[in-house]
Amino acid sequence: MMAIYGPLQLILSVIFFIMVVHIIMSWLINFQILNLRQPIVAQIWEGLNRLLEPMYQPIRRILPDTRPLDLAPLVVFIIVISLRDFILPTIFFG
Template sequence: MKALIDVIDIALNIYKWVIIVSAVLSWLIAFNVVNYRNQIVAQIDQTLRALTEPVLAPIRARMPNTGAVDLSPVVLLLGIILIQLVLAYYVRPYVF
């Protein structure tokens, strides 16, 4: 059981980094720091969007419109941190 909790924790940590990289890349594309016409940049962006959009879209649908600022990655990161805290403090002590 401890191994399963450790795998879940590692997967959540990796997904946190995917969300952060996706948000930073979207800012870099929006401010024309990186060129979206570059095939590598476009492929990385499409891959990151495919990994994050299924989770971020329902959050965006429930959040109020904040204009140009997208706060859904922040909400998702806070949710992942909450899940990790619950695993660390309530589940892990009872696993032998």
């Protein structure tokens, strides 16, 4: 069972870390601390969006439209935390 649990835990931890970086970076961009006209900031931002957008799109289709506030990252973040910290340990070590 550890052969399955370990890689799943690692994948969810990497997704968690990428999402934390994306969330913090979005705050810094919105508060104009980071500028998307800087090439390295724009490249990192684009890369993070390309990684996370496939997870956000299905959630955006389900959630109601709250135009200025995007709740999809919050929902995906809660799902990843739930899977990593509660559901997987219960399934594998139950």
